[in-house]
Amino acid sequence: MSIFLCVLDLFIVNIAIPSIRNSIKASTAEAQFIIVFYIIGYGAFLITGSKIGSKYGHKKTYVISMFSFMVFSFLCGSSTSPEMLNFSRLFQGISAAFMVPQGVALISNVFTVEEERVKALGIYGAVAGIASVIGQILGGIISDLHFYFDAWRLVFFINIPIALLVIILAQKYLKEVEIKKKESIQVIPQITLIVLLIVLMYEIVIGGENGWKTENILLLLTSLFGLLFFALNQKNKSKNGKEVLINMKPFLYPSFKIALFAAVTYYLVQDSYFFINANFFEEHHHFSSTTTGLLFACQGIGYVIASLLSVKFLNKYQEKFIVFGLMIMISGLIGHLYTVNTSTISLSVITVVLFFYGIGCGIVLPSMFTNAMRKLPVSITSISTGVYLTIQQISIGFGVSLVGRVYFGFENGYLISTLVMIVLLLVTSSIFLLSGFKLKREPF
Numbered sequence: 001m002s003i004f005l006c007v008l009d010l011f012i013v014n015i016a017i018p019s020i021r022n023s024i025k026a027s028t029a030e031a032q033f034i035i036v037f038y039i040i041g042y043g044a045f046l047i048t049g050s051k052i053g054s055k056y057g058h059k060k061t062y063v064i065s066m067f068s069f070m071v072f073s074f075l076c077g078s079s080t081s082p083e084m085l086n087f088s089r090l091f092q093g094i095s096a097a098f099m100v101p102q103g104v105a106l107i108s109n110v111f112t113v114e115e116e117r118v119k120a121l122g123i124y125g126a127v128a129g130i131a132s133v134i135g136q137i138l139g140g141i142i143s144d145l146h147f148y149f150d151a152w153r154l155v156f157f158i159n160i161p162i163a164l165l166v167i168i169l170a171q172k173y174l175k176e177v178e179i180k181k182k183e184s185i186q187v188i189p190q191i192t193l194i195v196l197l198i199v200l201m202y203e204i205v206i207g208g209e210n211g212w213k214t215e216n217i218l219l220l221l222t223s224l225f226g227l228l229f230f231a232l233n234q235k236n237k238s239k240n241g242k243e244v245l246i247n248m249k250p251f252l253y254p255s256f257k258i259a260l261f262a263a264v265t266y267y268l269v270q271d272s273y274f275f276i277n278a279n280f281f282e283e284h285h286h287f288s289s290t291t292t293g294l295l296f297a298c299q300g301i302g303y304v305i306a307s308l309l310s311v312k313f314l315n316k317y318q319e320k321f322i323v324f325g326l327m328i329m330i331s332g333l334i335g336h337l338y339t340v341n342t343s344t345i346s347l348s349v350i351t352v353v354l355f356f357y358g359i360g361c362g363i364v365l366p367s368m369f370t371n372a373m374r375k376l377p378v379s380i381t382s383i384s385t386g387v388y389l390t391i392q393q394i395s396i397g398f399g400v401s402l403v404g405r406v407y408f409g410f411e412n413g414y415l416i417s418t419l420v421m422i423v424l425l426l427v428t429s430s431i432f433l434l435s436g437f438k439l440k441r442e443p444f
Contacts, residue, residue: 031279032401035404039396039400042393044094048186058102066099070164076088189230190245231246258431262368264395268399268403272400310363329357330360330426403420
């Protein structure tokens, strides 16, 4: 339920944003922050969330963070201004970052036999995919309901009964995991990272919205240099054997570095696609939220089908299979330019295009993570997972900020932002193609 709620709240809001924006009179920049702040909070605190569970107990951390997620969901749904909503979304994302790592740890504690644990984690991964589809459908249907209050608020309020039930069941049935090693919590580096990320993405969005003033450019450059210095500082501390927020051991393996570089360019596209197309469907083509949600559900069905089959082919064809999936996604985006970026639209045709694009996503998304981890020693897979997921979420947030700004900043923003996404996917393909020979020769 931790991963279900976390993923649900990303995808359910994607579809509901046009309704939210109109209701609370949010600017295009403030609408972007509804997605971006949630992802920043989640991505920046994932590693610390994992360490907190190891130090204070996974069950205890799970219950407290689930309660916190519920509280901030209530505050999101009660928001009367963009500022209140975005503040609440940031802390809702932080709550998710403390909640999600505990789910994996608790599953591993319950299922001690490896065969059973693999099945359980397989179900865990499937739940994340199901949550994305359900989120898109609910985000559309809920936004079109009519009450004496704005229906979009139910997008957040729906979390409250689910979280309450989970807390009760967790307290009754879950057993605490024995703490074998207390992790060191890096408070100052964690605060530094979240501040730098907020400033960077805030300036990208606000600068594009209000024009690039001197102070915006200075703050943007300061945050970029700050992040570079932060990374170098973490690297030097790690070399000297000191405690760090982001463990650098996985970066010693070329296969992981290449996979991570490819992941950055890919995840710049992943959620930007949903954000841009949801807005374009509802504001340009005047589709209802329900219609938009059901259209994206077709994309989700393609994703689920392809993801179930991807592991077998990845083992056989490796990076070539990922490139094949990326080519399908690129073809799908080209199809969007001919079927979506028009004055009139055929629902039957766009349904096929979305399904086709979903197949590409279903091939690439699960394969990217598996490919990054497959050549690493078992002893550092846990550390590597935390690093990968952190970079993944930061890239997603940066992508929504950057590509979203392109979409809102130009008269033909849909065309230009879609072309930007195509270029990013071509870069991702090139990384795998150019590195293929080197990876085959890499000894392990």
